[in-house]
Amino acid sequence: MQQRLDHWAERVSRGIxxxxxxxxxxxxxxxxxxxxxxxxxxxxxxxxxxxAAEPASKAATTDPNACEYWKYCxxxxxxxxxxxxxxxxxxxxxxQSPITWIGTCHNPADGRDYIMSYNDCxxxxxCGSCFxxxxxxxxxxYRMSLNNDVNWCMANDNPNYHCSxxxxxxxxxx
Amino acid sequence: xxPRATGACLALLTALSVxxxxxxxxxxxxxxxxxxxxxxxxxxxxxxxxxxxxxDMRLYLYDGDAHRQLGQIDxxxxxxxxxxxxxxTTAVATTYFSRGSHGTRTxxxxxxxxxxxxxxxxxxLPARHAQTIPLHNAAFSGDGRLVYVTNLSPATSYSVVxxxxxxxxxxxxxxxxxxxxxxxxRRVSSLCENGRLLTVTLDQTGHxxxxxxxxxxxxxxxxxxxxxxxxxxxxxxxVSFLGDVYGVDLSGAEPAFAPVWPTMTAAERGKWRPGxxxxxxxxxxxxxxxxxxxxxxxxxxxxxxxxxxVYDTASHKRVARWPIDVKKxxxxxxxxxxxxxxxxxxxxxEASDLLVLDAMTGQSLYAxxxxxQSSWYLLNP
Numbered sequence: 197m198q199q200r201l202d203h204w205a206e207r208v209s210r211g212i213x214x215x216x217x218x219x220x221x222x223x224x225x226x227x228x229x230x231x232x233x234x235x236x237x238x239x240x241x242x243x244x245x246x247x248a249a250e251p252a253s254k255a256a257t258t259d260p261n262a263c264e265y266w267k268y269c270x271x272x273x274x275x276x277x278x279x280x281x282x283x284x285x286x287x288x289x290x291x292q293s294p295i296t297w298i299g300t301c302h303n304p305a306d307g308r309d310y311i312m313s314y315n316d317c318x319x320x321x322x323c324g325s326c327f328x329x330x331x332x333x334x335x336x337x338y339r340m341s342l343n344n345d346v347n348w349c350m351a352n353d354n355p356n357y358h359c360s361x362x363x364x365x366x367x368x369x370x
Numbered sequence: 371x372x373p374r375a376t377g378a379c380l381a382l383l384t385a386l387s388v389x390x391x392x393x394x395x396x397x398x399x400x401x402x403x404x405x406x407x408x409x410x411x412x413x414x415x416x417x418x419x420x421x422x423x424x425x426d427m428r429l430y431l432y433d434g435d436a437h438r439q440l441g442q443i444d445x446x447x448x449x450x451x452x453x454x455x456x457x458x459t460t461a462v463a464t465t466y467f468s469r470g471s472h473g474t475r476t477x478x479x480x481x482x483x484x485x486x487x488x489x490x491x492x493x494x495l496p497a498r499h500a501q502t503i504p505l506h507n508a509a510f511s512g513d514g515r516l517v518y519v520t521n522l523s524p525a526t527s528y529s530v531v532x533x534x535x536x537x538x539x540x541x542x543x544x545x546x547x548x549x550x551x552x553x554x555x556r557r558v559s560s561l562c563e564n565g566r567l568l569t570v571t572l573d574q575t576g577h578x579x580x581x582x583x584x585x586x587x588x589x590x591x592x593x594x595x596x597x598x599x600x601x602x603x604x605x606x607x608x609v610s611f612l613g614d615v616y617g618v619d620l621s622g623a624e625p626a627f628a629p630v631w632p633t634m635t636a637a638e639r640g641k642w643r644p645g646x647x648x649x650x651x652x653x654x655x656x657x658x659x660x661x662x663x664x665x666x667x668x669x670x671x672x673x674x675x676x677x678x679x680v681y682d683t684a685s686h687k688r689v690a691r692w693p694i695d696v697k698k699x700x701x702x703x704x705x706x707x708x709x710x711x712x713x714x715x716x717x718x719x720e721a722s723d724l725l726v727l728d729a730m731t732g733q734s735l736y737a738x739x740x741x742x743q744s745s746w747y748l749l750n751p
Contacts (some may be wrong), residue, residue, distance in 0.1 A: 270669075295524060321471040324422035332669040335547050336500060336597045338561040339590060340524060347448055347501035350522060354472050355465070355501065357424060358446070 263328035269301040272344035273360035276333040278326035286317035318349035323359040411710035418742035439701040441487040450507030457751035463519040473724040498523040506549040518550035539576040553620035586689040600652040645673040647746040648704035674701025692732040699723040706748035708731040
């Protein structure tokens with residue numbers, strides 16, 4: 197049941213992310229998270245603006261295990277690609293966090309802004325490799341849906357934190 | 371010349387070989403147990419986030435005069451940490467797993483006697499304490515009888531623990547607001563996502579008696595405040611991402627907000643800014659405020675500081691700029707000043723080096739290298 201609901205949540209959030217503006221998505225779903233403890237779990241929108249395009253290093257477009265890789269513009273944790281997973285998949289034996297938060301990152305390779313879902317991978321102790329802390333649009337804990345300091349494994353059966361991924365949900369609306 | 375030197379060497383070897391210089395054997399030792407001396411205002415607690423093994427976070431107690439580590443308190447997985455008003459007790463709200471990294475989750479409030487560093491008691495908590503940075507997520511009531519523990523599941527609330535009965539007596543719904551900022555014997559304030567302050571007054575038993583929500587006192591979109599605040603004589607002071615200072619008087623039934631003042635000149639604003647893990651500290655008696663700053667734009671609020679800037683909170687004037695040797699120690703993650711008349715400024719860096727400065731002159735007094743694995747926060751009573 198949990199898995200089906202998670203898949204439903206993912207489909208819904210992807211669809212909405214494609215159809216709506218970032219702020220519209222935030223207003224619709226940012227509030228949804230607060231107070232929802234048991235339902236699984238719509239990613240929540242980060243209200244940031246992607247930073248204006250800056251000269252990008254080669255690693256920003258070619259190396260998904262480099263902290264400067266474009267998808268990681270507001271990630272805080274160990275990159276799962278260095279831990280047996282990838283930039284969008286959790287390592288074997290871990291569990292994906294059903295709740296998370298969403299940011300907007302600029303891809304210098306195609307000039308587009310993308311809506312990203314930052315998920316934690318849970319159930320094992322810290323991976324310890326490729327620590328990365330970037331905070332473009334990140335906000336303090338009182339704006340929970342924009343915060344990367346909390347353990348997003350908090351609602352997992354095993355809330356131990358292992359590593360983090362950054363999953364493309366779709367192109368950000370204008 | 372050569373034969374004479376050779377002869378001298380032979381004479382020295384001969385003297386050594388007859389045993390005249392061999393010391394007597396060492397006496398047998400007795401296995402001891404060190405004890406702490408009297409608490410000093412120059413002691414500081416260093417929080418190690420143990421980034422590579424987060425189930426094993428800890429607090430080190432460090433003596434800023436003797437320049438040595440005095441002991442340790444274990445703090446488990448993403449704890450909230452609070453010091454009692456009298457400084458005698460450390461409360462740690464944390465999570466343990468029954469099989470180390472996995473198994474049954476138990477959240478617990480552990481109490482440690484700061485004079486022995488031994489655990490003296492525990493209260494099991496609802497398994498939803500906030501697993502995040504350790505600041506303002508646990509706090510003692512002004513009379514020391516209650517401990518408040520922030521919950522996040524991600525629904526927001528806090529547990530009220532009565533230390534006299536060793537029981538969780540209430541859970542206060544904070545309606546999306548977070549943190550526990552205590553004032554008086556029974557008031558708790560929390561920061562809300564719309565820039566307001568929720569203040570709940572509890573009754574003597576720790577249950578909610580009333581609540582008030584303030585008008586917004588900062589702009590969450592244009593210039594959010596860091597959640598880390600420093601105690602003032604009547605409340606708490608926060609600093610914003612752009613370096614504005616927000617004083618909050620918590621001494622009355624409702625909070626009162628002081629006029630906001632900037633730490634940055636117009637030319638510096640948005641170019642220099644506070645950043646790191648714990649960005650501000652205040653020496654209450656002198657009114658000196660210390661802020662770690664770096665050059666950077668939006669999104670660099672966790673970039674560590676290159677300098678510590680010092681302000682007089684009465685005149686709002688900057689009185690000093692103290693560059694830090696970041697090439698040697700890494701940038702500044704945290705600052706904390708002692709509250710005595712000859713205060714020390716503790717500066718914790720990216721390399722987990724703990725720098726000890728004279729808080730009045732900025733003179734470097736000592737640098738303790740690599741105090742822990744990823745030590746990013748500082749606490750004192």
